[in-house]
Amino acid sequence: MPRPHCPRCCRPLDHCLCALIPRLGSRTHVLILQHPSEVRHALNTAxxxxxxxxxxxxxxxxxxxxLPQLLARPGYRPCLLFPGEGAQPLMQFAASAAETPALLVVPDGTWRKARKLLHLNPLxxxxxxxxxxxxxSSRYRLRKAPLPGALSSVEAIVQALEILEAPARFDALLRPFEALIEGQIAAMGEETFRRNHQRD
Structure with missing residues (x-):
């Protein structure tokens, strides 16, 4: 019989994270485009x-x-959070028109899946x-980063919001993420975690 899951955070009821999830306001509108392969991932940080x-x-x-309607939010400047050729530092984008809030588009998936989202949605x-x-550096201790400086989606969103809306803080969003990581480590056992995941 399948374990009952929380309908909100989608975690097993005995590991529900809802009590740790804050309710934070922001000027920035965050639009997360999630590849379907991430939905049932145990660490769905988006x-x-x-x-x-x-x-x-x-x-x-x-x-x-x-997507055209999602991006045409009146009063917002859209931008795509994705590194690589042609990407400008987010701080530069934030400073260029600080009075206009950003619409931050965040593709969520592995690098390969995120690139596929860009390819399938030319806009x-x-x-x-x-x-x-x-x-x-990421606190995501259970996945080897594919690139130096690679962050989980929630970490990237926190960093981006703290640049766009400085001096406001958004690190409360990381509390359920850290509890999720600790829970996964506890489930696999400290010794297994050290052997398979701990950095030298």
């Missing part, structure tokens, strides 16, 4: 971010037919592309 932010929405799919490629500062 969902935690969407639940903790009042001004955020999570869409799941590969092709987003209503995303027309957005100004922004990147976080180099040298950030």
């Amino acid at each position: 969902r935690l971010a969407a639940l903790g932010l009042d001004n955020a929405e999570l869409r799941v799919g590969e092709v987003f037919e209503d 995303l490629d027309e957005l100004p592309r922004v990147a976080l500062p180099e040298g950030l």
Whole structure:
């Protein structure tokens, strides 16, 4: 018989994270485009971010037919949080028109799946592309980062919001994420974690 799950955070009821999820307001509107392969992932950090932010929405799919409407939010400047060629530092984007709130589009998936989302939704490629500062380190101790400075979705969103809305803080969003990581480590056992995941 399957374990009962919380309908909100989608975790097993005996590991529900809802009590740790904050309710934070932001000027920035966060639009998370999640690849379907991430939905049932045990560490679905994008969902935690969407639940903790009042001004955020999570869409799941590969092709987003209503993307033009999603991006045409009046009074917002859209940008795509995705590193690589042509990406400007997010701090530069934030400073260029600080009085206008950003619409921050965040593709959620592995690097390969996130690139696929961009390929299948060409409108995303027309957005100004922004990147976080180099040298950030992830607290995501259960996944080997594919690139130096790679963050989980919730960590990237927190970093981005703290740049866009400085000096406001959004690290309360990381509380359920850290509890999730600790729970996974406890479930596998400390010795197994050290052997398979701990960095030298």
